[in-house]
Amino acid sequence: MQNSLRFAFRKTFKNYMAITNLHKVHKEGRMIIFCLFIILGLIDLALFVYTPKLLFYIITFFSIIIFFLVTNFFRSPKRLYTGDKDDVVVAPSDGQIVTIEEVFESEYFKEKRIQVSIFMTVFNVHAQWSPMNGEVLVSQHHSGRFMAAYLPKSSTENERSTIVIKNDKGISILMRQVAGALARRIVTYCKAGDRTEINDQLGFIKFGSRIDLYLPLDSEILVKMNEKVTGNITTIAKLKK
Numbered sequence: 001m002q003n004s005l006r007f008a009f010r011k012t013f014k015n016y017m018a019i020t021n022l023h024k025v026h027k028e029g030r031m032i033i034f035c036l037f038i039i040l041g042l043i044d045l046a047l048f049v050y051t052p053k054l055l056f057y058i059i060t061f062f063s064i065i066i067f068f069l070v071t072n073f074f075r076s077p078k079r080l081y082t083g084d085k086d087d088v089v090v091a092p093s094d095g096q097i098v099t100i101e102e103v104f105e106s107e108y109f110k111e112k113r114i115q116v117s118i119f120m121t122v123f124n125v126h127a128q129w130s131p132m133n134g135e136v137l138v139s140q141h142h143s144g145r146f147m148a149a150y151l152p153k154s155s156t157e158n159e160r161s162t163i164v165i166k167n168d169k170g171i172s173i174l175m176r177q178v179a180g181a182l183a184r185r186i187v188t189y190c191k192a193g194d195r196t197e198i199n200d201q202l203g204f205i206k207f208g209s210r211i212d213l214y215l216p217l218d219s220e221i222l223v224k225m226n227e228k229v230t231g232n233i234t235t236i237a238k239l240k241k
Contacts (some may be wrong), residue, residue: 026076026127028187028204033071040067069122076127079232081198085133087167087241089219090198091234092131092175093211094124097227105214108138108164108174113214114221116236118229120209128203129232130196131165131175131213132239138164139191161188161203165196171239174214177205199232216240 025033040063047056081090099117104110120126141161159179166172177186188203190196213236215221220238223229229236 024076024078025071026074026204028074028206030074033067033074036067036070073122073126075125077125079129079199079230081129081232083235085198087169087239088235089131089173089213089215089237089239090129091118091223091229091231091236092128092202092213093118093120093126093229093231095120095211095229095231097223097225097229098210099212100221100223100225102217103214105174107162109172109214112217113174114217114219114237116213116215116221116223118211118213120205120211125231126205126209127201127231128175128177128205128211130190130198130200130202131236132167132173133197134165134167134172134195136163136190136192136194136196137166137172138162139188139194141186141188159186161186163188163190163202167239169239169241171216173216173239174212175202176212176214177203178210178212179205213237 044056044060044063047059083090095118097116098119099115101115102112103115105113105115139161143159161177163175163177164172165175177188179186185206186203186209187205190202196202215237216239218240222235222237
């Protein structure tokens with residue numbers, strides 16, 4: 001039985017190493033993963049000592065799956081955008097395009113803009129990258145609700161952070177990190193006055209969310225509805241030069 005216990009922990013550790021060899025674990029998840037490993041290990045140990053072995057095997061199996069899923073969620077792949085960085089907006093996150101429409105942006109610009117929204121599931125990488133080169137004009141957190149992130153009104157009613165970036169040609173865009181039904185923490189690294197560049201990480205949202213981009217009306221949108229995009233890889237739009 002002791003060999004079975006060692007095998008269970010060894011398999012969990014191998015799963016952890018397999019993931020971290022492929023993708024660096026994001027700093028936002030390291031303490032969570034460490035605590036989860038300790039908690040699951042103690043639970044499995046107690047089950048091994050005090051319960052029938054069949055129950056121990058079942059719970060240990062699900063513990064390994066939970067540990068694998070959480071570690072996978074906090075993966076942080078190294079990505080480098082290699083395209084032309086002038087006059088482009090790059091996808092700030094992984095996910096699926098759920099909105100491309102002309103809307104009135106009422107928080108900062110107070111004018112019509114093209115909204116492009118990216119919905120992230122728990123299986124997507126949840127780090128966010130800078131969508132373009134420029135100066136951060138605004139970086140502000142807003143408290144709010146935790147509705148499903150795919151709902152349109154989540155952009156203005158959910159917990160969210162607003163980031164406005166102006167490039168060297170004076171063109172500004174707004175990026176909004178929106179929490180979802182499961183997300184309970186939005187992390188934003190930049191602050192007003194910072195210089196940000198494509199390939200820089202701007203933040204992280206924990207457990208399901210969306211990203212909204214508000215672009216000038218004359219922007220050339222390069223993505224389509226329901227298209228899956230890759231953060232810091234896919235070009236979302238070209239800005240008017």
